[in-house]
Amino acid sequence: MVRRIETRTGRRYATSTIARWVAHNTWPPRIDTFWFERWAAIDRAGGIDAMAAATGSSRHRVVAWRDSPDPAAPPPGRIPPRKRKPTAEPQEIGVETRGILRIGETEQHNKRIPTDPARDYEVLEAAPDSGILEAWFDNDIDTLMDLLSDAITEQVTAFWDVAQYYDARYTVTEIVQFLPSIEGQ
Structure with a gap:
């Protein structure tokens, strides 16, 4: 610095x-x-x-x-579609969170993702247009928790056996660890 x-x-x-x-x-x-x-x-x-x-x-x-000398300058965003190279692919990220798991009418507070205690983080796929990485880089934790809640619900809890019978929804209340890129780890 x-x-x-x-x-x-x-x-x-x-x-x-x-x-x-x-x-x-x-x-x-x-x-x-x-x-x-x-x-x-x-x-x-x-x-x-x-x-x-x-x-x-x-x-x-x-x-x-x-x-930029402008304090309100917008952060770097996606290149407009006409200028964007078609190589933008989903990126694997790693997360460890705590939150509320709702299965049907029941709630379990302080539920850790990943659920396996031997794993340090859960691997998720962040699409280039998901906003997850932008929220992380902007340090917008509330938006990041909302976006991760949706991603975990779609990519993790949706594949649990109980999700075949009940509506399973996960809401992030704390981000313990966030790895914006896990390539090579």
């Missing part, structure tokens, strides 16, 4: 100075809070290229958003 601040401001600050500012919730001159939030979103995604791939955008759009 020290290097990023130096690049942004043109001035090198000591790590202790930056730590002192952070402790007081202030920032160096010429640094805006939204800029830190954008870098955090890029870091959560795994870098500029990873964010571009996950959002169906381009590297240039991610960099332009990161460096």
Whole structure:
């Protein structure tokens, strides 16, 4: 972060100075809070290229958003269909959640997904237009929980034996772990 601040401001600050500012919730001159939030979103995604791939955008759009002086600049989104390359495929993500499982009229609170205690996360498929990855990169946890609730209901609970006889619905109340990409893991 020290290097990023130096690049942004043109001035090198000591790590202790930056730590002192952070402790007081202030920032160096010429640094805006939204800029830190954008870098955090890029870091959560795994870098500029990873964010571009996950959002169906381009590297240039991610960099332009990161460096935009407008605090209301929209995050990099999908490239319009006429410009989009047809390689946008669903991406596998990993999640560990807690939530409410409704089977028929009964509710089970604090239900963990995955249900197998030996597994660290449940593998889900996130379609490019599902909004799951965008919600994660925007740090919009409420939207992400809603989208994951639908995905888990459709991709996990729908295949349980009980779902043949009763309506099974899962509602995420806590995201314990979210892995935006599990390729190679």
